[in-house]
Amino acid sequence: MPRAFTQNARPALRRLPTRPSRMVQAMVSRLLPLLFRSQGLELSHRDAADGLAKAFAAQQSGRCNLLIAFRHPSTRDPVVLADLFWNRVPRAARRLNLPLARPIQLRFLYDRGIPIWAGPVIGWLLQRSGGIAIHRGRLDRPALSQARAALAQGRYPLVVAPEGATNNLSGEMAPLEPGVAQLAFWAAEDLEKAGDERQLEVLPVGIHYSWRKHNWGVLDVRLKALERHLGIASATGSSGTPETDRRDRLIQIGMNLLSALEQLERLKPNQEQTFSERIEAYRLQGLAKAEAHFGLRAVGNLQERCRRIEQAAWDRIYREGVDQIPPLERSLADWEAREADLQLTRMRLVEHFTSVSGHYISDRPDFDRFAEMLLLVEEAIGWIEDKPWRGQPSLGAQRVELRLGQALPVRPRLSQYRSNRREAMQLFMQDLEQVLVAVMPEAPL
Template identity: 85%
Template sequence: MPRASTQNARPALRRLPTRASRIVQDVVSWVLPLLFRSQGLEISSSDASEALARAFAAQQSGACNLLIAFRHPSTRDPLVLADLFWNRVPRAAQQHHLQLARPIQLRFLYDRGIPIWAGPVIGWLLQRSGGIAIHRGRLDRPALAQARAALVQGRYPLVVAPEGATNNLSGEMAPLEPGVAQLAFWAAEDLEKAGDARQLEVLPVGIQYSWRKHNWGALDARLNALERHLGIPTAAAYQGNPETTRRERLIQIGMNLLKALEQLERLKPDPEKSFSERIGAYRLHGLAKAEAHFGLRAVGNLQERCRRIEQAAWDRIYRDGVDQLPPLERSLADWEAREADLQLTRMRLVEHFTSVSGHYISDRSDFDRFAEMLLLVEEAIGWIEDKPWKGQPSLGPQRVELRLGRALPVRPRLNGYLRNRRESMQLFMQDLEQALIEVMPDTAL
């Protein structure tokens, strides 16, 4: 496992206020097309742009408040969505003679940890683009209150990722977190109490990445590099059609990677278990060790458990009054911070492997799925070896397609929510999940 990157306890994380700036937004919206052009990223959003232009026009006229829930397969999503909202939607409004009363501005929730790993410049940009920083592993009342107030006030649409984090797969969705439903019902309650007749709608946005050219030669070369690195047989040892051979090779690479992780965790491999079952056992074991270290209960789904571990680690790394501790206590705090960082790394590996499975490429063996799984494996090796894996040759430029799903009105559900909150939350999340599935590539028509 990588050594602890944190060597000392640090002062407590301060709250990052929202400091939206039109100047920063204008500069970012100008730079984004140049950035995408340099990366070769092609964006397709014509239908979504027009539909969102109509929704924003209705929102700005006071007809409704908007909560936008987007699929989150990639760390590029915020940039792609910023280009959609700030560049493409205004152009679509102009083309279809829709009146926008003012430039589009947004409020969006983002993980407070992003500025830690992405750097202070990214944190500065997030604040000035309308971001509301939230601690995902605990009940962050100030952030939730700010998001709730923004949604009720309605001047700015609120944007959230119901999956909570990226899973790096365009064709498979992670379990949704209930926060989006809770925010929607809270806002509907507040509107009702205030006698405000505006509708409240949740708009699902689908995001699908794919490669513009299916460069199987580059993919095979990177499979060869992984096989050499792991010391396993290369393509010559396999027989059959290329599709089956690639799937077998990628699963074999994943199996060798899993063996290394099982050895690290002192897990005895069970030859009777399938690849997916062994990955599942590794995940549960890794989470249980981290939870035992922090004294946490193993409750909730995998994502919820990861968030609590993350927060427990942060509580030991970022501490109030750490600079005022006497020397011995400060040394113990540093020791505890290093141990917490190692457990955080263990959790990150487990979280990364939530997306690694054999079925993703077995269910549908196309280039995009092979490439996404290949990148996941390369990134996992980089995590274990504590250095980025430089995959060569390039798989080529990508495209991203944005789709807008059917709107989910919230206020008609309010009476049911007031009678039975738990059931109404579950039903709403089921409907939102289905709406997001409908705009995913395997199901969209």
């Protein structure tokens, strides 16, 4: 995600209420095709629109409640899904002669930090499109209660991203966070307590981006620009084939970037370690330094640790009554805010490489994976240098493919949840991960 620089302490973040507006939704739904046309983005929904039309018809007729869990590889996902739900699904419903009693409206969870880096206009649109803002780094009871109530009441499908954040890789999924399973089981319990016999289903939606034209020449130009910037002698033609040549060049660029990250963290590289081992050591070192700054314990998985660091940074940047404190105290608060922003950026760099293992291109050396890794490297360099990397020339227009996975019923799992909650949630997340992997284009349907 883009970086929002902090120079001073700011007033405390206020809760953003959900203020859905059909007029705003109608306006946005009309503008989306124009936006995609201007960007050259081609949408392919295969059978997803038809399957969702049937699911929404069942939901609106009171036969089931829906929780939609989508893959989250890009910051474009919200507008892509909005077009799917608001434009493609209603057209599919009409074509299939399915009764939709009312326009499709949704409730969805989004990170409270998005309006900080994306701007107040985006925050305003998220509120009026049915968004529920949630602080990811703490137990945000009001947001969770609102999402739970929406899912149990069933009038509006609830949409969540189980990965929690974008990983910028369409062909590899980040570890799933357990919040989606917890919300599903909470809502299923609420339905049962109320004597409500409606089914509760989790619908997985896969999202995959690719380039419409595989312009290897452009990719080579941008590889060359990175090599010049990093002071690397180009190894063009040294490996025998264009495929292995580009792979070796990108690996060399990645190793140089990793060396810079290790230097940033004062981490002495171990040349006997593999790339995967070194990137993991960097991740752990970066998180440990940020946690030490904020006095946090190093517990949980990488995502949980990132969320706690994010919240600790926000607590020092956004403060109650900051405009009423004495000048010296205000100066100290500004100092703490700047230091917190630095630690937040350290965490963002670690998070940026959450899914980088060193095998992404070797496992499938196609243009799309090369291009995605190239963009990851360029963005990381831009963050380190405090200025966006302007990669030129353009890699070209993209296509996005949406697929609908097999629905996961929740209520049949309730007895297992009551006997062993942790095990039931783990099994549910494993099943959800399998279905999301199955709808990736590399996997056969």
